Amino acid sequence: MVSAPGNRRPGHSRRAQYGTFFGYLIALGGAGIGAGLLLVSTNDSAAFAGARTSAVDSVGAASQVTAAGRTESQSLLAVIGGYFTRGSRVAELEREVSESRVLLAEQAALKAENARLRATLGLTQGEVKPVVVARLLGSTSSSTRRFATLGAGANQGVQPGMIVRSPLGVVGRVLEVGNSTSRVLLITDNESTIPVRRASDGVQAYATGRGDGTLQIKLAVSGLNPFKKGDAIVTSGSGGLFRPGEAVAVVVSLTLDGAIAHPLSDPGMSEFVVVEPIYDEALVSAAASQQDGN
Amino acid sequence: MPSPLIAPITDVLRDFGKPRLNRAPSPVLAVCLPWLLVMLGSLSPTWPIIASAPLVPPFGFLLLIAWQQLRPGLFPVWAGLPLGLFDDLYSGQPFGSAVMLWSLAMLALEFLEVRFPWRGVVLNWLSASGIITAYLVLALMIANAGGGSASIIILIPQILFSILAYPIAARLVGAADRFRLTPIITV
Numbered sequence: 001m002v003s004a005p006g007n008r009r010p011g012h013s014r015r016a017q018y019g020t021f022f023g024y025l026i027a028l029g030g031a032g033i034g035a036g037l038l039l040v041s042t043n044d045s046a047a048f049a050g051a052r053t054s055a056v057d058s059v060g061a062a063s064q065v066t067a068a069g070r071t072e073s074q075s076l077l078a079v080i081g082g083y084f085t086r087g088s089r090v091a092e093l094e095r096e097v098s099e100s101r102v103l104l105a106e107q108a109a110l111k112a113e114n115a116r117l118r119a120t121l122g123l124t125q126g127e128v129k130p131v132v133v134a135r136l137l138g139s140t141s142s143s144t145r146r147f148a149t150l151g152a153g154a155n156q157g158v159q160p161g162m163i164v165r166s167p168l169g170v171v172g173r174v175l176e177v178g179n180s181t182s183r184v185l186l187i188t189d190n191e192s193t194i195p196v197r198r199a200s201d202g203v204q205a206y207a208t209g210r211g212d213g214t215l216q217i218k219l220a221v222s223g224l225n226p227f228k229k230g231d232a233i234v235t236s237g238s239g240g241l242f243r244p245g246e247a248v249a250v251v252v253s254l255t256l257d258g259a260i261a262h263p264l265s266d267p268g269m270s271e272f273v274v275v276e277p278i279y280d281e282a283l284v285s286a287a288a289s290q291q292d293g294n
Numbered sequence: 295m296p297s298p299l300i301a302p303i304t305d306v307l308r309d310f311g312k313p314r315l316n317r318a319p320s321p322v323l324a325v326c327l328p329w330l331l332v333m334l335g336s337l338s339p340t341w342p343i344i345a346s347a348p349l350v351p352p353f354g355f356l357l358l359i360a361w362q363q364l365r366p367g368l369f370p371v372w373a374g375l376p377l378g379l380f381d382d383l384y385s386g387q388p389f390g391s392a393v394m395l396w397s398l399a400m401l402a403l404e405f406l407e408v409r410f411p412w413r414g415v416v417l418n419w420l421s422a423s424g425i426i427t428a429y430l431v432l433a434l435m436i437a438n439a440g441g442g443s444a445s446i447i448i449l450i451p452q453i454l455f456s457i458l459a460y461p462i463a464a465r466l467v468g469a470a471d472r473f474r475l476t477p478i479i480t481v
Binding site: 023024026027028029030031033034035036037038039040041042048051052055056059137138139140141142143144145146147149190191210211212 | 337338339340341348349350351352353370371372374375378382383384385386387388389390391392393394395396397398400401404430433434436437438439440443444445448449452
């Protein structure tokens with residue numbers, strides 16, 4: 001049992017009484033100040049970007065070290081878990097391999113056809129030169145908003161609006177840039193919307209984060225729901241922010257007007273991510289002037 | 295019998311923290327440690343965890359409640375203002391969210407303290423659970439007002455984790471409190 005210390009009542013001392021009274025007053029004022037700050041920040045989400053980015057900059061160096069240990073510890077857990085699910089996974093993998101062989105043959109045919117068409121159009125395959133390769137240092141963990149901290153900032157040439165991707169697919173989009181760190185809006189954040197299409201036939205849709213690690217795929221033009229489980233979703237490139245054809249997610253379940261998809265790139269499992277320049281050059285200046293990036 | 299070479303070291307270790315007539319806790323440590331521990335908890339978004347869903351408990355907030363329940367009056371009632379401001383820098387919530395909610399939580403804890411001066415573990419855990427749940431739900435509503443549109447269902451695992459993590463936070467605060475009051479200064 002815990003009881004209040006005896007000396008907490010101010011008694012007859014006028015000074016102590018005032019001290020307690022002003023304590024409560026400042027506490028109430030604190031709630032008021034918080035509400036005021038909220039009003040400012042919800043109206044203009046870039047209002048405190050400077051304070052936030054410099055605060056994250058100041059602990060960025062320590063995070064660089066700890067981020068290196070993350071990938072190892074996660075793969076360790078995966079190894080232990082693997083013992084328990086081995087049998088079912090072997091069966092699943094064998095089935096997948098046989099399916100993949102067929103798909104691979106189809107892919108080879110498509111690739112050949114693609115090369116032929118490109119040659120006729122006179123297009124060159126534009127190799128994307130990454131702005132920087134960096135670590136994801138951490139992410140908002142308890143808030144329902146999903147931001148990650150990237151270990152590269154303005155000093156490395158990162159600009160708001162640039163796309164962050166891992167080898168597996170799109171991770172997110174740079175929102176605020178500090179000197180040596182920047183804030184990335186993950187694609188699973190519920191304010192992130194990406195124009196996407198189905199990889200197989202190009203059905204246009206939008207992928208919006210649901211905040212719980214999955215994406216809501218909504219058809220651009222409503223109609224009969226064409227999605228099936230296992231459909232691959234890639235960026236469509238509309239709007240110019242995202243390069244077309246980058247892997248985003250795989251459909252895991254269907255809803256009335258679209259589907260729920262699971263992102264392919266788990267930002268926690270990717271040790272390094274690549275920051276790509278903004279796809280449409282015309283947007284570069286626009287994004288630079290609009291710090292917010294929304 | 296320790297060897298004469300390491301004897302001075304073991305003597306120092308044995309004497310460390312022993313209550314002696316001429317020893318007192320370091321006032322700097324006693325005052326600063328609670329604030330530092332809460333701020334360290336607020337830094338959890340910079341820990342190497344990348345979560346695609348909100349699962350991690352709000353450690354800074356848990357530690358603040360734990361300190362307030364273990365040592366009522368250690369933090370001034372207005373401590374939610376500066377500590378919340380620090381938390382807002384890292385949490386990813388709209389700026390000002392923690393300033394407001396932490397200030398309100400401090401007032402709520404103060405009210406509980408006056409109303410129930412004698413509390414057991416169960417009442418502490420119960421009241422902390424209520425405050426944590428209210429905090430997470432209100433924080434979600436604030437995040438949604440600031441542009442998000444997350445449903446309240448995604449909070450359920452996080453609320454459960456936070457409630458289960460609270461006793462651990464309280465034990466951590468207990469250990470920190472013992473360390474804080476270790477007599478290490480010769481007077």
